[in-house]
Every structure is written in C-alpha cells, then in structure tokens.
Amino acid sequence: MEFLGYFGGVFEPIALMLLFAGTVGGLILGATPGLSPTMAVALLIPFTFHLSPTQGLILLGAAYTSTVAGGAVSAILLKIPGAPANIATALDGNEMAKRGEGARALHLSFLASGVGGVIGVLLLIFLTPVLAQWALKFGPSHLFWIAILGVTVIGSLDSKSFVKGLLSGCIGLWLSTIGTDDIMGADRFIFVDALSGGITIIPALIGLFAIPQVLDMFAKGRVSAVIDTVHVPRYKFLDSLKELIRSFRALSIGTVIGSIIGLIPGVGGQIAGLVAYDQARNFSPQKDKFGTGHSEGVIAAESANNAMVGPSLVPLLTLSIPGSPTAAVLLGGLLIHGIFPGSDIFDKHPEVVWTFINSMLLGQILMVIFGIYTAAWAARIAKAPIPILAAGVLVLALFGSYSVGQSMGDVQIMLVLGIGMYILEKFGFSAAPLVLGLILGPIAGDYFNNGSMIAAAQDGPWVYFFTGPLNIVLIVMVVASIAYSFWTNMLRASFAKSPLEGASK
Amino acid sequence: MTNSRIQHVIPGALILAIALLVTYLSFTEEPAEAFLFPRIISVAFVGLAIWNFIRAAGGMAKVGRGVALQDAKNLLPGLIVMLILVFWAAKALGFYVSATIAFFTVYSIYDPAPHSSAKDWIKRAVITAVFMAVIYSLFALLLKVQTPRGMFI
Numbered sequence: 001m002e003f004l005g006y007f008g009g010v011f012e013p014i015a016l017m018l019l020f021a022g023t024v025g026g027l028i029l030g031a032t033p034g035l036s037p038t039m040a041v042a043l044l045i046p047f048t049f050h051l052s053p054t055q056g057l058i059l060l061g062a063a064y065t066s067t068v069a070g071g072a073v074s075a076i077l078l079k080i081p082g083a084p085a086n087i088a089t090a091l092d093g094n095e096m097a098k099r100g101e102g103a104r105a106l107h108l109s110f111l112a113s114g115v116g117g118v119i120g121v122l123l124l125i126f127l128t129p130v131l132a133q134w135a136l137k138f139g140p141s142h143l144f145w146i147a148i149l150g151v152t153v154i155g156s157l158d159s160k161s162f163v164k165g166l167l168s169g170c171i172g173l174w175l176s177t178i179g180t181d182d183i184m185g186a187d188r189f190i191f192v193d194a195l196s197g198g199i200t201i202i203p204a205l206i207g208l209f210a211i212p213q214v215l216d217m218f219a220k221g222r223v224s225a226v227i228d229t230v231h232v233p234r235y236k237f238l239d240s241l242k243e244l245i246r247s248f249r250a251l252s253i254g255t256v257i258g259s260i261i262g263l264i265p266g267v268g269g270q271i272a273g274l275v276a277y278d279q280a281r282n283f284s285p286q287k288d289k290f291g292t293g294h295s296e297g298v299i300a301a302e303s304a305n306n307a308m309v310g311p312s313l314v315p316l317l318t319l320s321i322p323g324s325p326t327a328a329v330l331l332g333g334l335l336i337h338g339i340f341p342g343s344d345i346f347d348k349h350p351e352v353v354w355t356f357i358n359s360m361l362l363g364q365i366l367m368v369i370f371g372i373y374t375a376a377w378a379a380r381i382a383k384a385p386i387p388i389l390a391a392g393v394l395v396l397a398l399f400g401s402y403s404v405g406q407s408m409g410d411v412q413i414m415l416v417l418g419i420g421m422y423i424l425e426k427f428g429f430s431a432a433p434l435v436l437g438l439i440l441g442p443i444a445g446d447y448f449n450n451g452s453m454i455a456a457a458q459d460g461p462w463v464y465f466f467t468g469p470l471n472i473v474l475i476v477m478v479v480a481s482i483a484y485s486f487w488t489n490m491l492r493a494s495f496a497k498s499p500l501e502g503a504s505k
Numbered sequence: 506m507t508n509s510r511i512q513h514v515i516p517g518a519l520i521l522a523i524a525l526l527v528t529y530l531s532f533t534e535e536p537a538e539a540f541l542f543p544r545i546i547s548v549a550f551v552g553l554a555i556w557n558f559i560r561a562a563g564g565m566a567k568v569g570r571g572v573a574l575q576d577a578k579n580l581l582p583g584l585i586v587m588l589i590l591v592f593w594a595a596k597a598l599g600f601y602v603s604a605t606i607a608f609f610t611v612y613s614i615y616d617p618a619p620h621s622s623a624k625d626w627i628k629r630a631v632i633t634a635v636f637m638a639v640i641y642s643l644f645a646l647l648l649k650v651q652t653p654r655g656m657f658i
Contacts, residue, residue, distance in 0.1 A: 163553060163556050167550070167553040174543065174547070184539035188543060189527070215583070218580035218582075222617045386615065395607065395636070398604055398607075399644050402600070408595065415587060419584070424516065427566075445542040449541070
C-alpha cells in the first residue's frame with residue numbers, strides 16, 4: 001500500500017491543474033478524427049520538458065488515458081474511430097447514435113472506460129512492484145535480450161507484415177546508433193552535420209507520428225469539412241449508470257480481457273477492444289443484437305480499451321518494454337526526464353512513479369466526469385475541419401521539436417523522418433517498431449557493451465549471452481514472438497474475411 | 506511488372522541499399538569496438554532487407570497499397586510548404602512569421618470553402634491569427650522558448 005503515501009502529490013495545485021488540462025485536452029484530441037492518441041502524447045512531450053518529471057508525467061498520463069476514451073466520441077457520433085482502440089466501439093455505438101441514443105452511448109462508453117481504467121490502474125499499482133522485484137535478478141545479458149524482445153514483439157505484432165515490422169525495428173535500432181559512441185568517442189553514420197548529435201528522441205517521435213498524419217490529411221485534398229453527424233439529445237446520467245450495472249457481464253468481460261491484453265507487450269488497445277467485443281457477443285444471450293446498436297457492445301469495447309492502459313505500463317516501468325505504441329512514446333517522455341525504467345525505478349524515483357500512477361487513478365474519474373459533461377456538445381469537437389487540424393499539427397510539430405534542444409537540425413530530422421515514415425507506412429511498414437528500436441537501441445547497446453566487458457573477463461560472449469536459464473527463456477521468447485507473427489501472417493488471409501476484421505478496415 | 510509491384514520494388518531496393526551501406530560501414534569503420542553493436546544490427550537489417558526485396562520483386566509483397574497518384578498530387582502543395590518552412594523560412598523569416606504564413610497557406614490550399622469569397626478569406630485570416638496567438642502565448646510567454654528571429658520574429 002506504498003502508493004497511498006504519495007497521493008498528496010496529486011492534489012498539489014499545479015499537479016491538479018495539469019491533470020485537468022491533460023484530461024480535457026486528451027478528450028478533445030481523442031475525439032478529433034485524424035489525431036491519434038500516440039500523436040497527441042508525442043506532441044505534448046515538448047511541453048513537459050519545461051516541467052518537473054512528476055508534473056510532466058501527470059500531464060502525459062492524463063492525456064494517454066483520456067485520448068483513448070475520447071476516441072469513442074467520433075466512433076459513436078461519426079463512425080470514425082478516434083483511435084484504433086475505438087474500432088469495436090463504432091460497431092454498435094454509431095447504430096445507437098443513429099437511433100437518437102448518442103448521449104446514452106457516450107455516457108455508457110465513458111462510464112465503462114472509467115471502470116475498466118480504474119481496474120487497469122489498480123493492476124498497475126499491485127503488479128508493477130512485484131515484477132520490479134523479480135527484475136532485480138536480471139544482469140546485462142538478460143536486459144539486452146529484454147530490449148531486443150521489446151523490438152521483436154512490437155515489430156511482430158504491430159505490423160501487418162512481420163518482415164516489414166521487424167525491418168522497421170531494425171531501422172529504428174540503426175537510427176539509434178547514429179552519432180558519437182559514448183565509450184570510444186567515435187563518430188558513427190554521421191552523413192550530414194544535423195546528425196552529429198545523433199537523433200533526438202522527442203523530435204523523432206513527433207516526426208514519426210505527427211507528420212505522416214499531416215500528410216495523410218493533405219492527401220485527402222480539399223475535402224468538405226461538413227461531416228454527416230447525428231443529433232445528440234440529452235439523456236439521464238442515472239439511467240446510464242443503472243444500465244451499466246445491469247450490463248455487468250459485458251463490463252467484466254471487457255475489463256478482464258483489456259487488463260490481460262495490456263500486460264502483453266505490443267498488443268495494444270485495438271486488439272483489446274475487438275477481442276472483448278467478440279467475447280461479449282459470444283457470452284451474451286442476445287448475440288443477434290450485437291452490431292445493431294446494442295449497448296453491451298459499446299460497454300465491452302470501451303471497458304477493454306481503457307483497462308488496457310494501466311497494465312500496458314507494467315512492462316514499461318519495470319522492463320522498458322511498452323505495452324502499446326502510446327506507452328512507447330511515454331517511454332520517450334520518461335527518458336528525457338532522466339528516468340530510466342527498470343527494476344530499481346521504485347527505489348530511485350518512488351515519488352515520481354507513485355504520484356504518476358496515482359494521478360492516472362484520479363485521471364480516470366476526471367475523464368468520466370468531463371466526458372459525461374461534454375457529451376452534449378461532443379459532436380462539435382468531432383467535426384473539427386481537416387485543413388485547420390493539418391495546419392495546426394504542422395505548426396505544433398515545428399515548435400515542439402525545436403523547443404526540446406533549440407536546434408534547427410532537430411526540426412529538419414523531424415521532417416525528414418516524418419516524410420520517410422509516411423512513405424514507409426504506405427508500403428506496410430509501421431512507426432511503432434521503428435520508434436521502439438530508436439528508444440530501446442541505446443539501452444540494448446549499453447547492456448551489450450557492459451555484457452561484452454563482463455564476458456571478456458569470464459567465459460566469453462557466447463557463454464555469457466546464450467547460456468543460463470534466463471537467457472534461454474528470453475531468447476525463446478524472442479524467437480517465439482517472431483514465429484507467432486509468421487504464423488498469424490499465414491492465417492491473415494482467412495481472418496480478413498471475418499466481419500470484425502472487415503469492420504476494422 | 507505491374508504498377509503495384511514496381512511501387513513495392515523501389516522502396517524495397519532503397520532500404521536494401523541503406524542496409525548494405527550500414528553493413529559495409531559497420532564492418533569497415535574504425536575503431537571496431539564502437540561498431541560492435543551496429544554490426545549485430547546490420548546483419549539482421551541486411552538479412553531482412555534482402556528478404557523484403559525478394560518478396561517485393563517476386564510480387565509477394567501484399568501489405569501496403571503504395572502512394573496513389575491523386576494522393577501525391579493532393580499532398581504536393583502542402584509538402585512544398587512544409588519543406589520551405591523547415592529548410593528555409595523558419596530561420597530566414599523567423600519562427601512566428603513563417604509559421605503564420607505556413608498555417609494560412611496550408612489552411613487556404615486545403616479549405617474546401619470557395620477561394621472567391623472575401624468572407625472565407627477573412628475567416629481564414631482570423632483563425633490563423635487566433636491559432637498563432639495561442640502558439641505565441643504557449644511557447645514564447647509560458648515556456649519561454651527562444652526561437653530563431655530571422656528578418657522578423
């Protein structure tokens with residue numbers, strides 16, 4: 001119950017203000033079609049650079065939580081999921097909205113998100129210290145394999161082609177080696193002056209996540225800003241609450257599935273929402289109603305995608321392996337504040353970590369309150385014109401990437417990486433494994449160098465890196481993550497014919 | 506060779522070329538100790554790049570539809586604005602002035618409202634001014650970020 005001792009930090013005026021700002025801003029960004037939670041968190045990181053680590057993480061944590069929930073607004077009202085995590089929400093949510101039950105669907109989605117989110121954060125609170133204690137047994141060779149595992153898991157699971165996913169991870173790892181080597185002081189792969197300081201993580205994150213979305217908006221051309229939305233008549237909150245309690249089965253299925261999937265590195269909210277929706281339908285006596293505007297579909301999907309948020313931070317905080325692409329960006333946020341996730345994180349930074357986790361707990365409650373209150377005018381947020389969004393994100397990316405190191409080189413790298421990522425995405429490559437490679441590359445490199453020095457003094461690198469039960473388990477996990485992805489690639493053609501996958505497109 | 510296959514072959518070949526260059530540099534540059542980790546990465550990198558290229562050349566690369574010509578035409582004006590902004594205007598004209606021009610230009614290019622209407626031009630100018638005022642308040646006043654001033658601010 002150590003976390004209770006750090007609750008006071010959340011109620012400090014600045015922390016509370018940032019929590020409010022992160023929650024409201026996250027809801028608005030999440031509700032805006034075209035702005036992903038990952039991009040929203042990446043764009044916010046430069047602002048945290050000027051805050052203390054605790055304050056910065058409170059802002060990012062609140063934004064992470066509420067962007068996922070906010071994505072339900074456009075999923076329900078426009079049938080445009082604000083984030084991949086909200087794909088399953090759109091299936092029944094939009095049908096409800098078309099029937100004039102938009103407010104009811106929004107109430108249920110925020111309430112279910114809140115319940116799932118709180119349980120997810122409680123799991124984070126109780127599982128993280130346990131895993132951190134276990135991780136104390138790890139030496140440099142194990143930590144090297146864990147960093148590689150982080151890249152292969154995300155590379156394998158977050159991409160539709162496992163070759164391209166792993167290749168994206170390799171590109172990220174290579175990019176991380178650009179610059180001056182810390183130990184030997186030698187220059188590596190510095191082809192132009194802008195690369196002399198290496199690739200700074202934050203501008204790279206902004207470029208890789210924000211610029212492709214800006215270019216995607218440009219590619220749509222002069223599209224009409226008028227989107228076909230539905231009217232959202234008012235609905236009694238208490239009636240929604242009673243309905244949520246009645247839908248206990250869907251709520252618990254969503255929460256349990258979301259929590260489990262969150263713990264698996266790299267799987268993310270999209271899978272959580274779709275699996276929970278599918279299972280809630282299987283266990284429901286009213287299976288036929290799913291897809292026609294059934295509230296249980298919304299409840300299962302939303303409780304799952306928010307229950308995933310807390311557990312996705314468990315492997316991140318203890319092993320540096322993010323549970324989702326947004327958690328990967330959050331890892332970048334931790335690193336720029338000098339907080340290196342690992343087994344000793346609770347010893348070195350207890351106040352920062354516990355205040356951050358506690359703020360996420362309070363953030364879930366705030367998210368429900370603000371979400372319910374904004375439901376009445378949510379349709380307006382979701383109708384933000386694309387040209388303004390594109391121009392706004394471009395300007396924010398410019399200022400955000402410059403503000404971190406006050407370097408035009410960083411801004412130029414941001415743009416070049418962004419344009420490159422846009423092209424790569426069009427050919428099936430994915431930003432998440434590339435980012436993971438970029439973030440975990442220096443960590444893997446350091447452990448590799450440390451391990452090599454230990455190995456030289458012992459039985460050599462082969463014995464040090466490839467023998468011992470923990471090394472073997474981790475190597476098997478690396479191979480298994482690649483093999484699993486290969487297997488799912490083989491099955492993808494038949495899976496694509498299922499109605500859920502069809503909906504995801 | 507189909508258009509789709511050519512679209513996959515070009516990036517596949519480019520990535521393979523980068524992977525080969527990285528591998529060559531990793532194994533030839535000195536001091537060797539500084540390139541130990543890049544060597545491991547480059548072996549995996551070049552292996553996967555070869556596999557990816559073979560799949561693309563053999564027409565087996567199915568994931569990703571490439572860039573459609575119409576999409577490329579649509580995004581070109583915005584891309585040019587971005588490149589001018591980042592590689593010249595931000596430093597030469599100053600961050601705030603160049604960002605204001607870039608915002609207004611991008612908004613005007615992609616705004617579906619008619620370009621002949623004076624009312625719409627005023628609306629674009631007002632939205633640009635309000636947005637840039639928020640950006641100025643955040644970065645210059647609140648975060649005190651020193652940006653290049655160039656000819657203006």
